[in-house]
Amino acid sequence: SQIRILQSNCIGCGTCVQLCPFEALSLVDAQAFVDHNRCVVCGSCVPVCPADAIVDDSLPDDVMPGDSMVDWSIPDEPDVKSIVKGNETSTFSGICVYAEHTDGALVPSVAEVIGAARQLTEGTGLPVSAVLLGSEIGHLTGELLELGVDEVWLVDSPNLQPYAEDAEARCMSELLAELKPAIVLGSGTRRGRSIFPRVAARLNTGLCADCISLSLDQDTGNLVVTRPAYGGSIVAKIVIPHQRPQMATIKEHVFRPASKVSAPSGTVRDMSSQIRVSKTVLEILEIVKGRADPANLLQADTIVAVGRGIKKAENLPLIYEFAGAIGASVGATRAAVDLGWIHPSHQIGQTGSIVKPRVYFACGISGALQHTVGMEEAETIVAINSDPNAPIFDLATYGIVGDLLEVIPAFMETLKAEKQ
Ligand code: FAD
Numbered sequence: 259s260q261i262r263i264l265q266s267n268c269i270g271c272g273t274c275v276q277l278c279p280f281e282a283l284s285l286v287d288a289q290a291f292v293d294h295n296r297c298v299v300c301g302s303c304v305p306v307c308p309a310d311a312i313v314d315d316s317l318p319d320d321v322m323p324g325d326s327m328v329d330w331s332i333p334d335e336p337d338v339k340s341i342v343k344g345n346e347t348s349t350f351s352g353i354c355v356y357a358e359h360t361d362g363a364l365v366p367s368v369a370e371v372i373g374a375a376r377q378l379t380e381g382t383g384l385p386v387s388a389v390l391l392g393s394e395i396g397h398l399t400g401e402l403l404e405l406g407v408d409e410v411w412l413v414d415s416p417n418l419q420p421y422a423e424d425a426e427a428r429c430m431s432e433l434l435a436e437l438k439p440a441i442v443l444g445s446g447t448r449r450g451r452s453i454f455p456r457v458a459a460r461l462n463t464g465l466c467a468d469c470i471s472l473s474l475d476q477d478t479g480n481l482v483v484t485r486p487a488y489g490g491s492i493v494a495k496i497v498i499p500h501q502r503p504q505m506a507t508i509k510e511h512v513f514r515p516a517s518k519v520s521a522p523s524g525t526v527r528d529m530s531s532q533i534r535v536s537k538t539v540l541e542i543l544e545i546v547k548g549r550a551d552p553a554n555l556l557q558a559d560t561i562v563a564v565g566r567g568i569k570k571a572e573n574l575p576l577i578y579e580f581a582g583a584i585g586a587s588v589g590a591t592r593a594a595v596d597l598g599w600i601h602p603s604h605q606i607g608q609t610g611s612i613v614k615p616r617v618y619f620a621c622g623i624s625g626a627l628q629h630t631v632g633m634e635e636a637e638t639i640v641a642i643n644s645d646p647n648a649p650i651f652d653l654a655t656y657g658i659v660g661d662l663l664e665v666i667p668a669f670m671e672t673l674k675a676e677k678q
Pocket residue numbers: 489490564565566567568590591592593594605606607608609610621622623624625626627628629632642643644645648660661662663
């Protein structure tokens with residue numbers, strides 16, 4: 259399959275040349291020319307051509323730009339980017355949530371993103387929709403409606419196979435340009451981080467990644483997001499005032515998941531026949547599953563976390579023994595990780611996991627902001643630190659000033675005595 263130029267249609271406007279992500283198009287004698295050594299047949303050039311002069315041979319014969327199935331022409335606006343320019347922001351409304359799924363199930367963070375969207379729209383009357391893209395995923399619509407979504411926008415296509423993220427991003431861009439939500443939210447998962455920048459670039463709009471809070475500006479209705487910036491030394495407030503949709507990914511485990519509604523009243527809008535879904539340019543050779551949470555922190559009821567105060571890696575077995583005795587998972591600060599004492603999957607904080615256990619033991623941890631953002635929502639915090647002025651004590655429910663290498667063995671002696 260390849261991209262072809264219909265010379266009789268080409269008007270030499272150069273729009274495709276500017277937008278080709280692979281620099282595979284150029285103008286030769288005022289006509290578009292494809293360098294097939296560079297072209298990956300991503301299909302981005304097809305919809306942008308105002309003269310229907312570009313053909314993607316990989317499409318079925320009965321689907322061509324300009325067909326009745328999809329109207330690629332943009333009335334009164336030859337530049338595709340202007341479909342989503344902010345000077346017409348009032349034509350965009352509502353909040354759309356990206357419904358990520360894997361192995362036939364929604365990922366848990368979708369409920370958090372819907373929770374964030376519902377919290378934002380509370381009392382405003384703004385609708386919350388969900389964009390659900392994939393192959394044979396219609397069964398997930400019910401769950402989205404149960405989470406309080408007003409409308410599910412579904413595109414079900416065999417081209418949307420797992421990890422076909424280029425095809426998914428193209429499909430999502432078309433859908434959003436068509437349905438025009440004012441805000442698009444997703445989760446800061448690996449997939450969210452892959453899809454959202456591609457979509458934002460295609461729609462020529464702004465994206466704020468890994469947000470930790472969201473609100474609507476009372477006067478303008480603009481989305482206001484906050485996220486750590488400059489290495490965590492400040493928390494920045496960011497708005498996207500002129501472009502639509504306003505896109506953001508939110509950090510996992512920060513927002514409360516949406517609760518199920520007792521009588522779902524939302525509807526499903528099947529857009530599968532209206533949105534063109536091109537094939538992926540990727541070839542998936544093998545899917546090797548890893549454990550999403552190898553340190554088992556996200557679901558842990560109790561966490562024993564260690565910091566630089568354990569002094570050396572040789573003291574870690576004591577922590578594991580204590581954690582094992584009370585059925586806890588082991589977490590760590592970045593300092594302990596950076597020193598090579600423990601695997602990065604154990605890291606808690608701004609650049610690690612955000613956890614909400616019932617009990618959190620902070621052992622030899624000073625309480626730096628970058629760590630505490632990841633554990634401050636624990637129900638009970640027990641801090642063991644030899645420095646009575648350590649900031650972690652400001653957060654702790656119970657504070658023990660002392661050497662953890664003495665305090666933890668004493669805890670374990672007490673536990674053993676109680677068991678006997
Ligand atoms: P320290 O700050 O060195 O504290 C060690 C503590 O142990 C001290 O309070 C000391 O009094 C106590 N202590 C010493 N000996 C004993 C003993 N025998 N018994 C009891 N207590 C003892 N950090 C994270 O944790 N997670 C993150 O995700 C993260 N992200 C970051 C992102 C950025 C961009 C930056 C710049 C930093 C980040 N950090 C993160 C690092 C963070 O700023 C701190 O440096 C780190 O959390 C400190 O780890 P700590 O408490 O183990 O070490």
